[in-house]
Amino acid sequence: MKQKFDIIESTCVPLPLENVDTDQIIPARFLKAVTRDEKFFGDNLFRDWRYNADGTPKKDFVLNDPRYSGCILVAGKNFGSGSSREHAAWAIAGYGFRVVISSFFADIHKNNELNNFVLPVVVSEEFLAELFASIAKDAQTKVKVDVPAQTVTNLATGRSEHFELNAYKKYCLMNALDDIDYLLEQKDKIEKYEQSR
Amino acid sequence: MNTLFDKIWDAHVVSLIEDGPTQLYIDRLYCHEVTSPQAFDGLRARGIKPLRPEKIFCMPDHNTPTHDQDKPIEDPVSKSQVDALKRNAEEFGLTHYGMMDKNNGIIHVVGPEKGLSLPGMTIVCGDSHTSTHGAMGAVAFGIGTSEVEMVLASQCILQQKPKSMSIRVEGELGKGVTAKDLALYLMSKLTTSGATGYFVEYRGSAVRSLSMEGRLTLCNLSIEMGARGGFVAPDETTFAYLKGREYAPKGEAWDKAVAYWKTLKSGEDAVFDKELVFDAADVKPMITYGTNPGMGMAIDANIPALDSIPAEQRPGFQKAMNYMGFEAGQKLLGHPVDYVFLGACTNGRIEDFRAFASIVKGRKKAANITAWLVPGSWMVKQQIEDEGLDKVLEEAGFAVRQPGCSACLAMNDDKIPAGKYAVSTSNRNFEGRQGPGSRTLLASPLTAAAAAVTGVITDPRTLL
Numbered sequence: 242m243k244q245k246f247d248i249i250e251s252t253c254v255p256l257p258l259e260n261v262d263t264d265q266i267i268p269a270r271f272l273k274a275v276t277r278d279e280k281f282f283g284d285n286l287f288r289d290w291r292y293n294a295d296g297t298p299k300k301d302f303v304l305n306d307p308r309y310s311g312c313i314l315v316a317g318k319n320f321g322s323g324s325s326r327e328h329a330a331w332a333i334a335g336y337g338f339r340v341v342i343s344s345f346f347a348d349i350h351k352n353n354e355l356n357n358f359v360l361p362v363v364v365s366e367e368f369l370a371e372l373f374a375s376i377a378k379d380a381q382t383k384v385k386v387d388v389p390a391q392t393v394t395n396l397a398t399g400r401s402e403h404f405e406l407n408a409y410k411k412y413c414l415m416n417a418l419d420d421i422d423y424l425l426e427q428k429d430k431i432e433k434y435e436q437s438r
Numbered sequence: 439m440n441t442l443f444d445k446i447w448d449a450h451v452v453s454l455i456e457d458g459p460t461q462l463y464i465d466r467l468y469c470h471e472v473t474s475p476q477a478f479d480g481l482r483a484r485g486i487k488p489l490r491p492e493k494i495f496c497m498p499d500h501n502t503p504t505h506d507q508d509k510p511i512e513d514p515v516s517k518s519q520v521d522a523l524k525r526n527a528e529e530f531g532l533t534h535y536g537m538m539d540k541n542n543g544i545i546h547v548v549g550p551e552k553g554l555s556l557p558g559m560t561i562v563c564g565d566s567h568t569s570t571h572g573a574m575g576a577v578a579f580g581i582g583t584s585e586v587e588m589v590l591a592s593q594c595i596l597q598q599k600p601k602s603m604s605i606r607v608e609g610e611l612g613k614g615v616t617a618k619d620l621a622l623y624l625m626s627k628l629t630t631s632g633a634t635g636y637f638v639e640y641r642g643s644a645v646r647s648l649s650m651e652g653r654l655t656l657c658n659l660s661i662e663m664g665a666r667g668g669f670v671a672p673d674e675t676t677f678a679y680l681k682g683r684e685y686a687p688k689g690e691a692w693d694k695a696v697a698y699w700k701t702l703k704s705g706e707d708a709v710f711d712k713e714l715v716f717d718a719a720d721v722k723p724m725i726t727y728g729t730n731p732g733m734g735m736a737i738d739a740n741i742p743a744l745d746s747i748p749a750e751q752r753p754g755f756q757k758a759m760n761y762m763g764f765e766a767g768q769k770l771l772g773h774p775v776d777y778v779f780l781g782a783c784t785n786g787r788i789e790d791f792r793a794f795a796s797i798v799k800g801r802k803k804a805a806n807i808t809a810w811l812v813p814g815s816w817m818v819k820q821q822i823e824d825e826g827l828d829k830v831l832e833e834a835g836f837a838v839r840q841p842g843c844s845a846c847l848a849m850n851d852d853k854i855p856a857g858k859y860a861v862s863t864s865n866r867n868f869e870g871r872q873g874p875g876s877r878t879l880l881a882s883p884l885t886a887a888a889a890a891v892t893g894v895i896t897d898p899r900t901l902l
Contacts, residue, residue, distance in 0.1 A: 259754045260630055260730050264868040269847045273501065273515040275475035275522045289870050294856075317754075319631040322664060322730070323866060324847075325566040326473065327582035348600070348634055348666050349566060349580055356584035407598075409458025419584070421484070424592040427453065427461060431489070431594060434452040434463055 242279065242334065244358050246388040246414040249339060250396075252311035253384055254303055255376045261316055262323035263350060265290060267332045274328075282328055283335025304336075308380040312339040315372055315384075319343075320361075321350025330357040340386050342393065344369045355410060356419065362386060362393050362404045371400055388415060440705035442671050443602045443637045446577045450560045452594055459596040464493070465559040467589045468545045469532070471498040471523040472849070473564030477587035478526040488530050490593040495554060496527045497535040499544045500849045502842035504812050507537045516850065530590075543815020543841045546570040546783035550654060551817050553683030557672035557699040562589060567783045567865065569660040572669030573653035575676055575702055577637070579667040600666040601635055601711035604704075606642035609718035614899040616793065617652035618785060618863065618882035620644070621659035622724035624716070626734040634664030636712065639704060644718035645670055650679040651789035658784045659865060662731040671703045723898055725770060726867050726880040728758035733867075737885060737897050743767040761869055762877050763857070770879075770895045777860035778809040778890040779872070780883055782846035785863035786814025788821045790883040791838075795827045797887035797901050803835035804893030810852055811836055812844040834891070848873045861889040 271285045291302050298305040314333065320343040321329060330353035333341065341354060342362045354361045364372070375382040375397040382397040388411065394401040406414075413419065452461040469477075474496070481487065488494060501516035511517040520537065527534035535541040541548065546567050549555040557575035562568060564586040571578035581595065588595050611620060638660050640653075648656065653670045660668030670676075677696055680686045687695040722736035735741065744766040747755045759766060780786075780794050791813065803809060811831065813819040819841060822828050828838050845852040846864035848871070854860045856875025863886050867878035881889075884898035891901070 257753070258757070259751060260732075262730065262866075262868045264847075264866065264871050268870055268874070269500075269849050272472050272849065273519050275519055276479065277476040289874060294874065318750075319634070319664070322630050323566065323661075323868060325564060325568075325580040325582055327476075327564075327584060330582070345631060345634070347631070347664060349582060352585065352597075353582035356582060407458045409455045420596045421480070421584070421588050421591055424461070424588055424594055424596065425484075425486070427592065427594070428489075430453050430461070431463070431592060 242358060243417040243419065245417045246358070246360060248388065249312065249386045250383055251313045252309070252381055253313045253315045253376055254309045254311060255373055256303055256314060256316045257373050259317040260319045260322055263321055263326050263329040264323055266321065266329040267326065272326055272328050277331060279331050279335030281335070282332035283337065286332040286336045312337055313384050313386070314338045314341045315369070315376065316341060316343045318345045320346050322347040325349045327353045327357070330354045330359055334359050342369070342372065342384070358414065358417070360386065360388070360414065364393060364402050364404065368395070368400060368402050371395060371398060439709040441602045441708045441710055442639060442702055442704045443577065445702065446558055446560065447599060455596070459598050461594050462560060462597050463594055464562050464589050466554060466561040467494045467586070468549060468561070468563035468568070469494065469496040469523065469586065470500055470545050470563070470565060471519045472500045473583050474526065474586055475519065475522045477564070477583050477590055478530070480587040481530070481590055484591070486591055488532065488590045491531045493593060494532045494590070496523055496532050497542055497545055497548060498523050498537060500843045500847065502537055503850050504810070504839035504842050504844050504852055507840045513851065540816050543817065544783045544786060544843055546658065547786055547814030547818065550574055550650070551683065551815060553680055553686030556680065556686065557676060558702050562595060566661045567658050569665070569667040570654050570658040570783055572657035572660065572667050573650060575669060575672030575699065577667060577669065580661060600637045603633055603636040603638045603665070603712040604710040604714070605638050605640050606713070606715045607640070607644040607718050608642045608715065609644055610647070611644055611718045611721060614723055614884055614902050615721050616882040616884060617648050617655040619724045620718070620721050621656050622726065622731070622734040622880060623721045625659065625663050625732045626724070628663045628732070630662060630730050630732040631664040633660070636665050638665045638668035640668055640670050646673065649789060650675060651787045654787065655784055659731070662865060672699045723882060723885050725885060725895065727762065727764055727770060728755070729761055729867055729869050731866060731880060733758060734880065737895070738771055741766055741768050741770070771897065773895045774859065775807065775861050775889045775894060776858040777854050778807055778886050779812070779845045779860055779862040779864060780886050781810070781812030781814065781844050782864035783814065783843070784865045785883050786812060786818065788818050790863065791818070791822050791827050793883040794887040795830045797884055797898060798834040798836065798891050799830050801834055801891040803890055806893045807890050809836050809890050810839060810845055812839045813841045815841050836890070845872050847871060854878070861886050861895065
């Protein structure tokens, strides 16, 4: 869903596992929907880690742990690897996350998050390890993500880092514009390119 | 600088956004039924139509059953998705190869075999295995549904230019060692994120001597190292494969095209952002033991011991061992197998069926094995019959099914039951990938055939 980004301050949901692939974020059997119903995808986020086969919640999975809440997901290295399914980004957005913090994202998934107004924030391994430690110590640990300043701060320790976001995408996120809005204005350039071939 | 990737990419730049992505022109968009319906909805919501419908080809493959395709799909949800693609293609005037159409099959098998994917092109699809088409000497990569909508709307995509990587493999692959083993070997060395942010050019004598089918398998698996895509520069093997294919240029246009394609190579002075070199002689038949494709090893090796795994990776490694029902340090040779799957965009081509048949010929399917042999397209199925491979397979107790993605991701009814072990020629061994609770061991068609006739994990070299 298109929404404007500014400064977000929130508690976090920690998922300290590496190589979380998009098949885990949303299993293939939930890809049969022909509409973009974010609630449906959000309800099935991490389905097989979150629920038993009979639909009862798995108590040991973090989304079922009442201590953790907030709109920031903190995940281990190489988040979103594997399938290009954008349904994974729809599920993350549909659940209510607005930011995912990790030390490394898979390329396609990272683009999919950005195209769905979920902000992937890449931090150093040290920042990530410290943040996991802060959350383990105090589940109420908050993180501040300042999009205009491009900084992310662990409010428990005060540690702050700059994160990458190109000027174009930053403008899009802060003004709730998407790439298609931009491309539709480029028709002349496209035709000129086609004629030049 | 001056890599083939640079040449193709730069030739497709429509504009550069200052401190932002590149507006890249796309020559070919493929749409399958799973990742396109919401993109077509987006067009309708904006009141627009595809800008260049003649460059777009659609076909269902993920949901299609592998039997009785002449009858309506039983699963109403799968049916509605397959029907939606047909409706959308009709509404927007796009070419559509529906179920039972002799042109239908897995999109990444059909594109090359119809000559729709050509050297020098930019090719995208809402599917990470679009990297397959790189084997034709094209820049091909997977995209999300919003990006599918972008390309439908403007024939362009906004992308950051990836970095370039050269993976050079020199020497000869040994007996019983295939392109699939080479790819699994590279993944085990690079991990599933080792090539993230890069576009890979595969080079060297071992790559050059691969057939087109082998190159398609190798490029298919680029994404499993995290790469945006991977390709092989076009050469005589490519031209011989393409000549006479339906959408390949004909007559004078062919000669002109080949002359251009011959210029598509990295310069002698090319500078890659990263260069890796491997020796083909080091590659053995491979098998995976864990829950990502980078967790692979030589088939006669032992699963790594726990103390050899870096501390931060141990939770993931232990989770994988628990899921797979394996112990760290264990050997896999001789381990019982329940299912064998030959197929997918990775290994669903004619050469893969020839390889499988070469092992099972004169042998019998083991009693404990359920085997699903699924050609990548109707064209592959026809070729199997033309070559009489179906008879060889039948005599050994195997049946050839109808084409589709099938058990690779189990969106149709080909699901591996929970707890069962499947030796699969597909591309991913993620938890639940082949059905909830399924346990996948990725391997080559030769290794799959060896498991199918012995009922256990077997080194295919012992049966050659």
